[in-house]
Amino acid sequence: MTDTMHPFDRAMRLDHLDAGLVRGATEPAWANMVGPFGGITAAALLRAVESHPDRIGDPLALTVNYAAPIADGEFDIALGAARTNRSNQHWILELRQGDDVKTTATAVFGRHRDTWADTEAMLPEVIAPEDIPRSSFFEGVVWANRYDMRFTEGAIPEDGVLSESSTTTLWVRDELERPLDFAALAAVSDIFYPRVFLRRGGYIPAGTISLTTYFHAGQEQIDAVGSDFVLASAHANGFARGYFDQSAHLWSRDGVLLTSTHQLVYFKD
Secondary structure, eight states: OOOOSOHHHHHTOOEEEETTEEEEEOOGGGBOSSSBOHHHHHHHHHHHHHTSTTOOSEEEEEEEEEOSOOOSSEEEEEEEEEEEOSSEEEEEEEEEETTEEEEEEEEEEEOOOOOOOOOOSOOOOOOOGGGSOOOOOOTTOGGGGGEEEEEEESOSOOTTOOOSOOOEEEEEEETTOOOOOHHHHHHHTTOOOOHHHHHHTSOOSEEEEEEEEEEOOOHHHHHHHTTSOEEEEEEEEEEETTEEEEEEEEEETTSOEEEEEEEEEEEOO
8 A cells, every 4th residue: 555644744653652752763755865864853853742742832942962873764762851840841852773872852842922022033035936946955865855945045066166155045845845833844944954065065974963943933823834935044153173053044934933943063074
């Protein structure tokens, strides 16, 4: 029988074995150069908490530490609420394969309140995605086929063409136009190729060590996005001694700040 489930939802299939243990499996459609796409791992960890019966509120923050490559096949996520307060809840997670710890994470969930609000981050000025041709990604990166990407700056660099800027901005949506939810937002927030590729003019060994995603949008704002494009922009702050950091923002088409992220990336030059 053909599995007609969306590739993202296949990757999010998790079995709760008991109150503190969830089992999932890697999904070939989300394969990266080594192991699965980091964004899909982040999404699975977030979904493990989202689907837990003791969870309160919506995601506020997720930090994922990629300790070792995840092999194809099953994995277990051990999780537990370290503390639950009146308005927020703190979770600790560990993704294992056998006795090997592959990923550690913390998550903060909370209840939103109506308060004063303002956004100081600046929405990039770009043309509409309908006016930009669809872009290609690095050949052989399977997970990239899950997205429709349209770069406005900082597209995939040509070999040997160095850039003075590390900024990449693009419109992106699910290839099959699956509506956005929190887990899918966690995944697409890691859409960017390593900034060092752009600065150094092509592929060099690099990989995310730690990624933190802050969720600024609530459920209603995410539902309003639906299956539309979101605008994603990232830049590095500093490269030194084999590491660099990368900051990013994701926006809805109507200018709502959805997430901001910060990550530490290893590279070998």
